[in-house]
Amino acid sequence: MVPRPEPAACPCCACASGPARPIDPLNSYVPNPVFRFATVSGQTIHWFLKRNCSITPSQLGWLYASLCVVSLAIGFGFWVRGARLVLPFAWLELAAVGVAFLFYARHATDGERIALQEGRLVVELENGGSCERTEFLSHQVRIEPQAGDRSLIELSGPGCAVRVGRYVRPELRPALAREIRMALRGA
16 A cells, blocks of 8 residues: 655645644735725735736837837838838838837836825825825825715825826726725724
8 A cells, every 4th residue: 555645735724734834924915805906914905006908018019029020021022122112101100109109108007006004094106107105194084085976086184185096997986985994994
């Protein structure tokens, strides 16, 4: 009879499939069924709201480079055969596509980061490469709109205000506002 190997240890402590391994509660990701949009990591709650992009700027760069090679090779082939106007139009086409790709790539990484940590609500808005950071004391933050409004969510405190929720569908913005309110009450 061949001895069976012991089952591998389960990553959680509650499983009886192997020896229990302790989990560091301050540095590990803990799935939280209370929050729909947030990630809880130790004592910090993060909301990462990003644009839904199907291609990254680096992938877009490689796509554009391959498009240039193919288009210019075809244009050069026509140039050699005597059709002199094809190559300049290929350059013009690639310039127009390049401008459109640059505009797309500039805004592909836009997003909103909201973090509740150590009694502060930190909001970072990234738009077109520029980052705007606003900090609020958690007990002084006011959150608008109320549950039925589909507009952007305004976080305001003494002397400043910022609007978030651009990258969340309008019908989900009230749920995001409720979630932030609930996290602030618990802070």
